[in-house]
Amino acid sequence: MAMVVVAIVGGISTLLLVLGRKFCYRELRFATSNFADEGLLGVGVFGKVYLGFLSNINCSIAVKRITTNSHQGVKEYESEVTTITRLRHRNLVQLIGWCHDNNEFLIVYEFLPNKSLDYHLHREPCLLTRDTRYKIAMGVASALFYLQEEFDQCMLHRDIKVVDHGQGSQTTEVMLGTDGYIAPECLxxxxxxxxxxxxxxxxxxxxxxxxxxxxxxxxxxxxxxxTKLVEWVWELYGKESLFDSADPRLSGNYDMEQMERLLLVGLACAHPNYFDRPSIMQAVDILSFKAALPMLPPEMPVPA
Incomplete structure (x- = not known):
């Protein structure tokens, strides 16, 4: 989820008591070795995320420590805790608990030890097989479909990307995503x-x-x-050389129909004009071979 946080005032404390486990600040400070730099997992718009370990339950955790020097950051805290606690999807990280002791605002998540997609996709050698890649794409699409269509209210993620916060990405001041992944209309x-x-x-x-x-x-x-990846792939598509954009490290060892669907869904979803993009439901259906391939112009359109 996009980083969400809040000033604890009035009856908010009572509201949070029913959502997940309440941690004390001392417990989380000890779990993260006093928020040691060695355990820093990432940096976002509203705070930093640290690796922690709860010895009493023998469990690794990720602790988001909110920067509370802005009203927006405080609002994001409340929103994140009160909303994400209700999310239930196998491809979405689970919130374990929260803390607002000692003028600190902390959110505790389950720790996912397998690192980001960026780590596995761009390292050498890349060990992601064609089947694994397609399953990952389907998994992300499924999670996004859940947020937009299956949850009791439409949820906007605002920062879908393959790289972790703090791992070479730059988040814009408009707080709507990471450079390279931001839709033109957001800018x-x-x-x-x-x-x-x-x-x-x-x-x-x-x-x-x-x-x-x-x-x-x-x-x-x-x-x-x-150059922007979408521009390069669209150029190859216009030259009828779409498969030239497939990862050469796969050495051609991929299902051509799957690769075509993945690339064309990528282009269709990254269409410069928001009203010409498929819905996430349509994208899932195309990837699942339940719908026809999207029809795209040979040249990448200019945003309207």
Whole structure:
């Protein structure tokens, strides 16, 4: 979820008591070795995330320590705790508890030890097989479908990406996502909509298929230059060379129908115009071979 946080005032304490476990500050400070830099997992807009260990239950945790020097950060805390506690999906990290002692605002999550998709996708050698990649794409799409269509209220993620906070990504001041994954309309309006998350998913799908980053390093005529991944893949699509964008580390060892669907879903979801993107339900159906491939123009459209 996007980083969400809140000033604990009035009856909020009573509200939170029924949501997950209440930790004391001393317990979490001890679990994280006093929030040691060695345990820093990531840095986000509203705070930092630290690795911790609860010895009484023999469990590793991820503790988000909120920066409380802004009213927005405080609001985000309340929103995150009160909303994410109710989320139940196998592909969404689970919230364990919370703490607002000692003028600190902390959120405790289950710790996922397998690192980010970025770590596995862009390391050498890359060990992600074609089947694993497709399952990951389907899993992300399924989680996004749950947030937008199956949860009791539409949830906007606002920062879907393959890289962890603090691992080479830059979050914009508009707090609507990470550079390379932000939909054009967000940059224009400073507002996120459902289609904005669909755009970010499209970029992730292209990364999974191509093995390249959202801002890709491309080699052409012996020279290297940076470009947006979606622009490069769309250019190859227009030249009827779509499969040239498939990750060369797969050595052609992939199902061509799956690769075509993954790349075209990526392009369709990352369409510059939000009203021309498929819904996440349509994207899931295409990836599941329940719907036809999307029809796209040979040249990448200019945002309306």
């Amino acid at each position: 224009d309006t400073y507002k996120a909509i459902k289609e904005s998350d669909v755009y970010s998913f499209g970029i992730v799908a292209l990364e999974i298929a191509s093995g390249k980053k959202a801002i890709a390093l491309i080699e052409r005529n012996g020279q290297r230059f940076k």
